Amino acid sequence: MMLKANKVLRTAMSALALSIGALPVAAFAQNAAAPAGAPPLGWFKTCEKQDDSDVCAVQNVLLSQNGQLITAVGLITVEGKVNRKILQVSVPSARLIQPGVMMQIDGGKGQKLDYVLCIPDRCTAEIPLTDPMIASLKKGNEVVFTSINFRRAPNPIKVALNGFTGVFDGPAISQSQLAESQRSLQEGMQKKAEEARKKLEDAQNAAKAGN
Numbered sequence: 764m765m766l767k768a769n770k771v772l773r774t775a776m777s778a779l780a781l782s783i784g785a786l787p788v789a790a791f792a793q794n795a796a797a798p799a800g801a802p803p804l805g806w807f808k809t810c811e812k813q814d815d816s817d818v819c820a821v822q823n824v825l826l827s828q829n830g831q832l833i834t835a836v837g838l839i840t841v842e843g844k845v846n847r848k849i850l851q852v853s854v855p856s857a858r859l860i861q862p863g864v865m866m867q868i869d870g871g872k873g874q875k876l877d878y879v880l881c882i883p884d885r886c887t888a889e890i891p892l893t894d895p896m897i898a899s900l901k902k903g904n905e906v907v908f909t910s911i912n913f914r915r916a917p918n919p920i921k922v923a924l925n926g927f928t929g930v931f932d933g934p935a936i937s938q939s940q941l942a943e944s945q946r947s948l949q950e951g952m953q954k955k956a957e958e959a960r961k962k963l964e965d966a967q968n969a970a971k972a973g974n
Contacts, residue, residue: 806927810935816843821931823922831855832885834908834920838892838931848892852876852908853885854918859911864888868903868924886910901928 810819819840825833835853852864864876874896876888888910900906901924909919 805923805925806930808930808933808935813841814844816841816845819935821927825920825922834922835885836906836908836922838897840892849889850876850892850896851887851889853887854908854910854920855912856881856884856886857913858886859913859915860886862911865909866890867907867909868899869905870907871899873909897931900924901931903927 806821806823808819808821810817812818819842821838822836824835827833832853832855837851837853839849839851841847850866852866854864858878858881860878860881862875863878865873866876867873874890876890878886878888880887903924905924906922907919908922909917912918
């Protein structure tokens with residue numbers, strides 16, 4: 764049973780990593796506006812069946828404008844023949860391993876997440892997900908994840924908790940909904956980038972004309 768549990772959990776973790784990699788530039792940023800008909804940005808929930816177990820992941824992924832990972836949070840719940848819950852956080856690579864990732868909800872007592880895996884583009888830490896932890900996240904306003912980079916400098920990242928409770932307790936979005944949200948958001952970001960480029964060109968042309 765333990766081997767099967769580990770297999771299911773590894774599969775769930777792999778799916779979470781793949782979903783992070785598949786997200787478009789600036790996907791699910793806290794201040795982005797949700798496209799019409801798409802699931803809310805920020806926290807989102809996906810579920811699937813794996814080896815007679817139901818695997819659900821409540822996620823929030825923050826990427827920079829150039830598509831690099833800032834922080835990815837995943838609350839993974841496995842129910843069925845296998846039952847396990849973990850909180851998983853991914854941060855950029857080049858981190859000091861021993862300090863792990865420190866989690867603080869609304870400035871409360873910090874909780875350490877130990878790293879379990881580092882690959883070229885990210886390091887992932889995790890901790891068992893408990894009911895008190897879930898309750899604190901539901902009541903909270905923001906959670907801060909702090910990692911230590913190779914220069915020994917703290918790198919705190921704030922993740923807003925607005926909408927978390929509804930997503931955690933609510934139904935999962937379908938893969939088609941998620942794909943549509945990603946597509947719509949990508950198109951919106953490309954449009955904004957084009958508008959910014961056009962404004963810059965217009966300003967440069969105006970400056971040249973003034974000379």
